[in-house]
Amino acid sequence: MTQHKVRKVACGDYHTLALTEEGAVYSWGGTLWDKTGHKVGGIHRIEHLKGQQITDIACGDFHSLALNSEGQVYSWGGGGQNKNKGQLGHANKKDLPVPHLIQFFKDKKAIKIACGDYHSMVLTRDEELYSFG
Numbered sequence: 001m002t003q004h005k006v007r008k009v010a011c012g013d014y015h016t017l018a019l020t021e022e023g024a025v026y027s028w029g030g031t032l033w034d035k036t037g038h039k040v041g042g043i044h045r046i047e048h049l050k051g052q053q054i055t056d057i058a059c060g061d062f063h064s065l066a067l068n069s070e071g072q073v074y075s076w077g078g079g080g081q082n083k084n085k086g087q088l089g090h091a092n093k094k095d096l097p098v099p100h101l102i103q104f105f106k107d108k109k110a111i112k113i114a115c116g117d118y119h120s121m122v123l124t125r126d127e128e129l130y131s132f133g
Helices: none
Strands: 006-011 015-020 027-029 055-057 063-068 075-076 094-103 110-115 120-124 127-130
Touching: 006 110, 006 127, 015 063
Parallel strands: 006 055, 055 110
Antiparallel strands: 006 015, 015 027, 055 063, 063 075, 075 094, 110 120, 120 127
């Protein structure tokens, strides 16, 4: 069994993310509404973030966020029309089963992310604070 040093853990409603010192993200817990980034139970690396140097993670009730070293923000999960209140930041209310880059923050250089139950927040290096959901 491979061991990893964990830098941060984020807990949502029935799911958990772990960020390793190498910048890899692992998830486990309830896979309902795609919030873990994979369809099977157990602890798994989120493959769609492989190749990214992830520096921060956050969990809401039915969604997850990841921030990379370039200041780009990824989101996934949602819960469809009943559970997605815009907290994924993609200007729609679709479920996202795997992480997708939030285009709005592509060039804004985020430095911090946070999630509430049905909302997300992003702080940029220019000290701009954005909230959605």
